[in-house]
Amino acid sequence: MTFNPLEQRGIPLDRQIRSWRELNVAPIDPDASDPYTRCRVITMNGIEVEAILFSHQLARNTVDPDVKRGLAEVRYVEAQQQKAVNWLLPGVSSVLETTIAYEQVAVDLTAWIARMEPDPYLRQAYEFGVLEDFDHLYRYANLYEMIEHRKAEAIVDGLTEVMPGRPTRMHHRHPFDNVRDPYDRAATDPLSKLHALTVMAAEQQTMNFYMNTGPTYMEPIARQLYQEIGLIEEEHVTHYESLVDPGETWWEQLVNHEYNECYLYHSFMEQESHPKVKALWELHLNMELEHLRIACDLMRRHDGREPEEILAPQLPNVLTFEPNKDHLRELLATQMDLTTLGAGYVREAHERFEQMQQRLHDGERPPSDRVIDQHREMFDRDYRLETEGPHPVASERA
Amino acid sequence: MPARKDTPVDEDAGQGDPAVTEDVVALLMRQHGRIHTLFEEVRAADGEERAAAFRRLVHLLAVHETAEEEVVHPAARSAFDGGGDVVAERLAEEKAAKEKLAALDDMDTSDPRFMPALLSLRDAVLVHARSEERYEFAQLRRTTPPDRLALMAKAVKAAEAAAPTRPHPGVEGAAANLALGPAAAVADRVRDAVRRAMGDG
Numbered sequence: 001m002t003f004n005p006l007e008q009r010g011i012p013l014d015r016q017i018r019s020w021r022e023l024n025v026a027p028i029d030p031d032a033s034d035p036y037t038r039c040r041v042i043t044m045n046g047i048e049v050e051a052i053l054f055s056h057q058l059a060r061n062t063v064d065p066d067v068k069r070g071l072a073e074v075r076y077v078e079a080q081q082q083k084a085v086n087w088l089l090p091g092v093s094s095v096l097e098t099t100i101a102y103e104q105v106a107v108d109l110t111a112w113i114a115r116m117e118p119d120p121y122l123r124q125a126y127e128f129g130v131l132e133d134f135d136h137l138y139r140y141a142n143l144y145e146m147i148e149h150r151k152a153e154a155i156v157d158g159l160t161e162v163m164p165g166r167p168t169r170m171h172h173r174h175p176f177d178n179v180r181d182p183y184d185r186a187a188t189d190p191l192s193k194l195h196a197l198t199v200m201a202a203e204q205q206t207m208n209f210y211m212n213t214g215p216t217y218m219e220p221i222a223r224q225l226y227q228e229i230g231l232i233e234e235e236h237v238t239h240y241e242s243l244v245d246p247g248e249t250w251w252e253q254l255v256n257h258e259y260n261e262c263y264l265y266h267s268f269m270e271q272e273s274h275p276k277v278k279a280l281w282e283l284h285l286n287m288e289l290e291h292l293r294i295a296c297d298l299m300r301r302h303d304g305r306e307p308e309e310i311l312a313p314q315l316p317n318v319l320t321f322e323p324n325k326d327h328l329r330e331l332l333a334t335q336m337d338l339t340t341l342g343a344g345y346v347r348e349a350h351e352r353f354e355q356m357q358q359r360l361h362d363g364e365r366p367p368s369d370r371v372i373d374q375h376r377e378m379f380d381r382d383y384r385l386e387t388e389g390p391h392p393v394a395s396e397r398a
Numbered sequence: 399m400p401a402r403k404d405t406p407v408d409e410d411a412g413q414g415d416p417a418v419t420e421d422v423v424a425l426l427m428r429q430h431g432r433i434h435t436l437f438e439e440v441r442a443a444d445g446e447e448r449a450a451a452f453r454r455l456v457h458l459l460a461v462h463e464t465a466e467e468e469v470v471h472p473a474a475r476s477a478f479d480g481g482g483d484v485v486a487e488r489l490a491e492e493k494a495a496k497e498k499l500a501a502l503d504d505m506d507t508s509d510p511r512f513m514p515a516l517l518s519l520r521d522a523v524l525v526h527a528r529s530e531e532r533y534e535f536a537q538l539r540r541t542t543p544p545d546r547l548a549l550m551a552k553a554v555k556a557a558e559a560a561a562p563t564r565p566h567p568g569v570e571g572a573a574a575n576l577a578l579g580p581a582a583a584v585a586d587r588v589r590d591a592v593r594r595a596m597g598d599g
Contacts (some may be wrong), residue, residue, distance in 0.1 A: 150435055
């Protein structure tokens, strides 16, 4: 499918403001919707939140008042887009149910991107990270059964398996070891830029969500688990943002953001089963085409370069939410014991890692282990959803 | 027993900490989870299985709502400022849900109107449950001593025991479900059990 967003006309900016009636979207059904519809909603919310925050940072670094006003105008529309997207989530869902959906996004989005990523160093970064989100899903699923007496399969619907990944206690690395090497903006495949931006935005939204909703819980184990995993999400933001070449100019970054939004709305429009949600993806794609045109003009004006130099000639294959069970099982079998050292990966626990672990855990079991202990006390088992057979690592079998 | 504003707060007393003991809020939230799951079971099943799952749902709803009416709402009314209004709103939600349930109760589970009516009931019940958790239970936990919450939990458990929500293992099926009795009789048994348990405390 060829679709070049640079050649498409979008909705003129002065016709993009929506009324209260238009913003009052009907939420999706908490049980009957495709879980991947909810995953697409959560992903696009993260993308729009990043669009808003990035534009604010850019505005704070912009002197020209006309440019500031232009950024504010697009940003207001992006703020409305974020509302229209995130308000598709149903109010009857609990925070923990939404959390489990966030982790399903992190698992199946990152796993799919790892499969499609052409650059081996970047692919390794996604393969490394996905085993941690996979373990977070397992920990939250156990918390969910303890507090709400519901099984996470009611949320993930058998599309994503739930079982131990790289143990969460091992995710607490020295901050130095969370910084990766960036891709080279001049040499890398344009698809790699979109992948990095997408996963970074998703993890950033997860971090924001946990840091704000964690303390709304009353149960001590819930409060503590959100604190622990919230800290790891910050590590993940560091990990993924460091993949992006810092040599990109502000305007180049703006163009990449807008191009990525076109790519994702186009992808999700192509695969969406829910008619009303599909219509929203289409509407937002048509808005983003205009945002991209405006960003391209800014880049030409300020950098004196053509956006075509940094973008793909057409959109890559649609980014797809689909089960990644085989791929994840292969990673579980081969990469559970990996950690990072500097910008690379090692299998042995090195001195800096051990020191960090010692300082943080201080001889106690972290919340992520205690949630499983408490679950076992209550139910005489942990909660898992292993649809494709026993855990690929023998020592991790129930 | 509302928390007194003029008494110094002992932050180590464990008030509001459900880990200190099994409290009534933790118990009722788990019942909310089971109710939600039962709605899914009714939706996914058909034929005899759907009818049986629906009867289990009606039964659990009756036990749960009666226990709330007898144990939680009276306590919440006096536990915090505005408790009376919060409870009045919950009772209005409950009444609306009961009307939807009554419309379903006369309907055959294979009737084409059954599923839309069931989903409408589910929405009403989930909104009601979430509102309780957010506006009533959170305040109740904050203002009620842990031993009182534990006693209330005991009363809810007694209610469940008086009207078992699941048939005995090995006797599942229509006959066992019939033995659970009509919702009104369930409510009577639950009320008696709750009053005995609360009186003991």
